[in-house]
Amino acid sequence: MTRKQRRLSLIGAGLSTIAVALGLVFFAMRDSIVFFHTPSDIHEKVVSPGTRFRLGGLVQEGSLRRGEHQTIAFTIADTGGAVGVQYRGLLPDLFREGQGVVAEGMLDPTGLFKADTVLAKHDENYLPREVADALKKQGHWQGAGPASTRSP
Template identity: 75%
Template sequence: MTRKQRRLTLIGTGLATIAAALGLVSFAMRDTIVFFHTPTEVQAKSVAPGVRFRLGGLVQEASVQRGNDQVTAFRIEDTNGAVGVQYRGILPDLFREGQGVVAEGLLDPSGTFRADTVLAKHDENYMPREVSDSLKSQGRWHGGDPAATGSP
């Protein structure tokens, strides 16, 4: 084997090893490379209790429960499902019913999401891309660009 052939073999082996490592890493992370899960995905995937993840969707109308000047519970919904959320703490100023939110926490055995962080959209025109794409695909998009909703 000539010197050039050995060098090409070494480079090819190195590239194949790197490609295999990247393939294994992306395969292992296929379910965790998601900004959030919708209530429908949580119900369909049967997320195990105690697993930490983000839950995103719209705050369901008339679902916010308040106690001692703080929100204690609300529901996050999409078109096909809703998940109850328990939260203790101060919510963002723009948190309200019908608005997009992303909550971070874990699911308890009863199916209630125990949130320790709640994020709300920061102005009238902003919604996380994943939330807006999910709403558009389900036909529930109510804001922003009229061309995106299909209305004149």
């Protein structure tokens, strides 16, 4: 084998190793690369309890209930379903019913979403692009165009 052939075979072996490693990483992360799931996604895919994910949708009107020790319960809904959420802590200042929200946490065995983080829009013109696209796809939200889904 000449020096050039050895160098090319070494480069080829290195590139194949990197390709296999990237393939394994992407295969392992195939379900966790999603920014959030909507309530209808959860009902369709039947997310198992204890799986950590983000839940996005609109806070259902009349569902906000405040309990003891900063415990808040509300419902995140879209046209295909609704999921009850329980959160302990301070909500963002602009959190309110009828608004887009993304909560991060996990489902408990009863189907209640236990959130440890709640994100709300920062002004009247902002809705996370993923939430807006999912709501538009379901025909539930009618935005004012690209300005309504601008990035923070």
